[in-house]
Every structure is written in structure tokens, then in C-alpha cells.
Amino acid sequence: MTAPGALPISDGRLALSALLILVNVVLSGLLRLGLGRSLLLAASRMVVQLLLVGTVLEWLFRQHNPLTILLLGLVMASIAGVSAVQRTRARFAGIYANSLLSVLASSALITGLAVSGIIRPQPWFAPQYLIPLLGMVLGNTLNGISLGLDRLMEGLTSRREQVEARLSLGASRWEACLEVVRDAIRVGMIPTINSMMVMGLVSLPGMMTGQILQGATPAAAVRYQIVILFMIAAATALGVVGVVLLGYLGLTSREHQLRLDRLRTRT
Amino acid sequence: MPLLEAEGLARQLEGRLLWSDLGFRLEAGDRLGLVGPSGAGKTLLLRQLAWLDPLQRGRILLAGRSPSSWTLPVYRSRVAYLPQRAVAFAGTVEQNLRQVLSYASHRGQAYDAPRILGWLQQLGRGAGFLALAAERLSGGELQLLALLRALQLDPEILLLDEPTASLDPASTERVEALLHQWLARGQRACLLTSHDGAQIERFTGRRLSLTP
Structure with missing residues (x-):
């Protein structure tokens, strides 16, 4: 699938975006919010679920x-x-x-x-x-x-x-x-x-x-x-x-x- | 034919049998006192007679017919249950009285101002009572409101759970007088619980004892 218009995001840059979660992790640590584990779990779930959905949708859009x-x-x-x-x-x-x-x-x-x-x-x-x-x-x-x-x-x-x-x-x-x-x-x-x-x-x-x-x-x-x-x-x-x-x-x-x-x- | 007849009632609460094979008849003019220690199920029996809980065993007949055959709203306006803790609806006392009359089961019944004022006078209250906000009434005043709210429906049976618990002796006497007067007006009967042994002695003619 080629996207007209939007710039594609390469794997490396996608990984870079994951570093943003560090903002939450560091804050949680500094303020002792106790959210570290749930943050990591939520972030991983989000990534896995979306990647899966992306695959499913690609398949789905080919269905007639x-x-x-x-x-x-x-x-x-x-x-x-x-x-x-x-x-x-x-x-x-x-x-x-x-x-x-x-x-x-x-x-x-x-x-x-x-x-x-x-x-x-x-x-x-x-x-x-x-x-x-x-x-x-x-x-x-x-x-x-x-x-x-x-x-x-x-x-x-x-x-x-x-x-x-x-x-x-x-x-x-x-x-x-x-x-x-x-x-x-x-x-x-x-x-x-x-x-x-x-x-x-x-x-x-x-x-x-x-x-x-x-x-x-x-x-x-x-x-x-x-x-x-x-x-x-x-x-x-x-x-x-x-x-x-x-x-x-x-x-x-x-x-x-x-x-x-x-x-x-x-x- | 008795006004209200209960037969073979049984009630189980969390595995504990509160009563079984319980029965009684209410004839016109009856004042039946429901007595028994706390936890014997006096309130549950009144709720049962008002059909607020599913019937576990036995039957209840009003003038020979089952509550469902009356349809429950009609049955309940003829067998009025007043809970121990009187409940205020939003609005003034008068709005409380009028709101109840708007139910479909009371179609054809209109708000009767002179009658309400007469009752209020008997209870030692003026017309000003009608304009008070119901939710700000004291516990005793709320019991008076609850009584009037039920009486205006002309029920045949009153199921009264501690009807004067929050009232002073003078008001209690007035409520009892009003109840006697209501009883004398037709084919009517009431069932009453009270923590006040003297009231049971004084007001009721027969007693039904619940023993755990």
C-alpha cells in the first residue's frame, strides 16, 4: 500500500518515537507515582495491538x-x-x-x-x-x-x-x-x-x-x-x-x- | 369475607427461616398489632403484604382476590404500606400530596384541599405546613406527611411500621385519633408495629406475635 501524501515512517524512526514514553517513566519515578509497570505494559500493548490491527486491516481491505x-x-x-x-x-x-x-x-x-x-x-x-x-x-x-x-x-x-x-x-x-x-x-x-x-x-x-x-x-x-x-x-x-x-x-x-x-x- | 387474608406465608432470609405457615385475617374495624423482638421480621412481613418482595410461599387475598388480579398498583393503593423511615419526594408538602395522585392507578381522584386542611388541623398543623419543603421536614413531620399522603388515597388497609416513632406524645395521640376516625369511616382495618408497648396495648385490639 502506498500512501499518497503522508511521509512514511521508517522502523528506526518508529523506535525513536517509543523513547517518548521515557518522559512518563521518568516522571513516574521522580514523583513515585508507581505507574512504571502499567505504563510499560500499556505502551507495549498499544504498539502490539496497533501493528496487529494494521496487518489485519491491510488484509481486510483486499477482501471483496x-x-x-x-x-x-x-x-x-x-x-x-x-x-x-x-x-x-x-x-x-x-x-x-x-x-x-x-x-x-x-x-x-x-x-x-x-x-x-x-x-x-x-x-x-x-x-x-x-x-x-x-x-x-x-x-x-x-x-x-x-x-x-x-x-x-x-x-x-x-x-x-x-x-x-x-x-x-x-x-x-x-x-x-x-x-x-x-x-x-x-x-x-x-x-x-x-x-x-x-x-x-x-x-x-x-x-x-x-x-x-x-x-x-x-x-x-x-x-x-x-x-x-x-x-x-x-x-x-x-x-x-x-x-x-x-x-x-x-x-x-x-x-x-x-x-x-x-x-x-x-x- | 375478610378484607385481607394471608395464608401459609413462609419467609426465608439468607438460609434462616423467619416464619412459616403464618396466616391471619383482617376484618373491617380490625386493629392488629404486630409484635416480636428485633430481627423477627416484622418489617419484612409488612413489605410482603405490600407485595414489595417476591412471595416465597402461601397466598395473600384482598377481598378474596389475589394482588396480581387487582393489578399491583391498584392493590397497593388499597393496601397502603408506610415504611418506618418516611420518605420525602422533591418539592413542597402539597406537591408531595399531589404527585401521588397523578399515578395512573388513582385516575379520577382529585386533590381534596378541604379534607387535607381538616386533617392538618386535627394534627395541630396549619395550612402553612403545605408550603414547607418536604425534604427539610423533621422526622416527625415527615411521618405526618407520609400518613396524609397515604390517607388521601382512601386505602382499605393501612400497614403501619412504627408510625409514631419520631413523634412527641401529644402528636402521637392526635395521630391515633385520626386513625380511629379513618377506621370508623368504612370497611377498613390496619396492621401496626410499634416499639412502644403502651401504644400496642392502647391502640390495637388483637396481636400477631412473630417469634424467631
């Missing part, structure tokens, strides 16, 4: 079978669904299934709509478009889902007395949990809103930087960025609403009971 690409998308979405749960502080039966379902449905719907309706690559499954876009959508949805789930579980636990007082006075489970559910959805969606707020002022997104280095005009790169942010906002909203509603259903019963006994705090 839509099934292979969709399968890879499915694997990526599943990893996102599982990781979203792994960041939460408590668990309940079905939490993984809820997260997987929410991530898969929201990212498939939004990425599908955006790729087929807005970007329209030829062929429609062109991996150069589909895979990076899906990746960005998944990364953000994952974040929103884990925040929303965490807040839902925390909210139902800390406001248990209020929720049960409402139930005792004849509220349905929906009426009793509405405040907590709303709050959890809001918390899951806020990071996306905040990031749109400062986009371009504080942060220059990685993908835009990449496109510009590759020789795209900033004006063209910006257009991609706008589409992606709208995709992220929509997918995150759908994913968060889905996972919070499924979680609410799982932690209450058809008999309008709050079932915190189904909740297990991680030890």
Missing part, C-alpha cells in the same frame, strides 16, 4: 466479500458490548445480553443509514469506510452505555426508599423509576453533547488529523467529521436508551417490584 466485512463488524460490536459492561461496578443477570443487543442494534442501524444514505461508497461495504466509521461509533456508544448502566444501577440502589415509597402508594414500576431512568439516560448522553460543544476549538479529532496528513483538504476532512459526530450522537442516544430501558426491566418485575436482589456488586 461483504460477509467477511459484516462478520468483522459483528465481532467489533460484540467486543464493544462486552467491554461496556466490564467497566461497570455492579452486575445483574442479562446485563451482557442487554449491552450486546443495545450496541449491535444502535450501531448497525446508524452506521448502515449513514453509509448507505450519506457517504454512499462503492461498493456499499467498502471496508475503508465501513470499518473505521463503525469503530468510531462503537467507541463512543460503549462509553455512553457503561455510564448509563452504572448510573441506573447506582440510582436504583441509592434511591431505593423513594422508588419503593412510590410503589407502595400505587405507582407502576415505570412511574416509580422514571426519575432514575431519565437521569441515567441523561448521564449516558452528556459526554457526546460536551464533545460536540468544544469540537474543533479544543479537540481536533484523530480521524480528521489523519485525513489531513493523508493530503485531504481540511474543508473535506471537516465534512467527514460532521457526519461522524452526528452518527456518534444518534448511535449513543439509541444505545443508551436501549440499555437503560432493558436494565430497568431487568431490575424490576412484572409485579411492579424493585428487584435489587438481582444486583451483584463487583468484588
